Amino acid sequence: MSTPLVATNSRVKEARKLSRRSVRTERRLFLADGPKAVEGALSIEGCVVEVFATPAALEHHADLLAGATVTLVDERALASLSDSVSPAGVVALCHHIDAPLADVVTASTRLLAICADVRDPGNAGNVIRTADAAGADAVVLAGQSVDAYNPKTVRSTVGSLFHLPFAVEADPATAVRAAQARGLTVLAADGSGEVDLFGADLAGPTAWLFGNEAWGLPAELAALADHRVAIPIHGRAESLNLSTAAAVCLYASARAQRT
């Protein structure tokens, strides 16, 4: 077995630079941290360049890493590649996996989530995880949304980043029009929307449009949607957390489409 690389090793240092969005974007590479993310990455052909693992993690995750290109690193080097407070010992260096918009919004798409300017990594990751759970076909991260490859986003998807296709689209309106062109009804999640979620017809192919956690959807973008849909608020709360609202909407669609 080769000697584990240390934190000052040039390959480890190069990989560590991927903590910066500009470097990730330029190289189209990112780090997938922890066994769940590594497992997801390895399930996609051609995604993983190499897996950094400590000797202990290599032993512990022998099944997971069988057949993978593994580079041994020491504990400190591994920790320098992880933004977790308690790194699990495996980090995969991966190629970007987002697909063109036209590939993720197709005539067979039944349920789609479009995030417009969702800025919090935990929220974006949680929307991707929930979209996966609800059986959505794909996710679009549009506008000024957080980088899908941000370590916090990747972690909060708990592997779902690798489970369903996603696209990155600078202009949210383009994503909305693409969905409409493929026959999807676009529903803007909007606390002041004119349609009550539980009165909405959700049986057909649907794209949900979710806005920024603080200021919601810009009026002109919401106006592009076919309907603006509000989750009823029965108590005195003013609103719901963005990813919470997305979950209620996506599961209402899953229920309507599958019964």
Next chain:
Amino acid sequence: MSTPLVATNSRVKEARKLSRRSVRTERRLFLADGPKAVEGALSIEGCVVEVFATPAALEHHADLLAGATVTLVDERALASLSDSVSPAGVVALCHHIDAPLADVVTASTRLLAICADVRDPGNAGNVIRTADAAGADAVVLAGQSVDAYNPKTVRSTVGSLFHLPFAVEADPATAVRAAQARGLTVLAADGSGEVDLFGADLAGPTAWLFGNEAWGLPAELAALADHRVAIPIHGRAESLNLSTAAAVCLYASARAQRT
């Protein structure tokens, strides 16, 4: 107008000690940070001891603070009382507001959320906020759940901590039995539950039992519930985030109870 107190002032120092759970518990006091929380606190008679405010915030929130006992503090003193990265200038020193279990679980309770060992402040706060939005009557924080008065919990309720009654109960089984004794059907949210959420009869008075974000509900506690209910997972996600799952369950109940 009096001179604003500085961070080394003894009253400010005493209030600052409330960042520690042990001090909050002993004194049955806590800090409510930001205009939304202060507004909620002021809406409950006898809750607020005094509001610390900067001169600028006092001017900006004059309507909110009209009639309140306000203590002027300088920016640094205010920041020392807030755990927010950008303090909004108002922090209320409040009496604890949790009620006895028998007062929040009554014969007229229709929808209740019981958190058993929910440890993350953001998750617990988000469950309280969602319970409020879904029109739940009350929340019980049971077992080793995070302190309801933790600043992060208070903040993530976005005011809802003050909107619906809640109880703190050391033994989750006691909370379950109290709900059953008042005629509520107790449903354990459990990924491996025998009942599908969207096939469940949710029209009657219901108490939802939510477990720890990492390990879920202990088997013996889940067994006490009347049914164990799973949210269907249609994709490849292994599970849902705790507060996301709670939102899907609570809104399924709200929908069934109100139509």
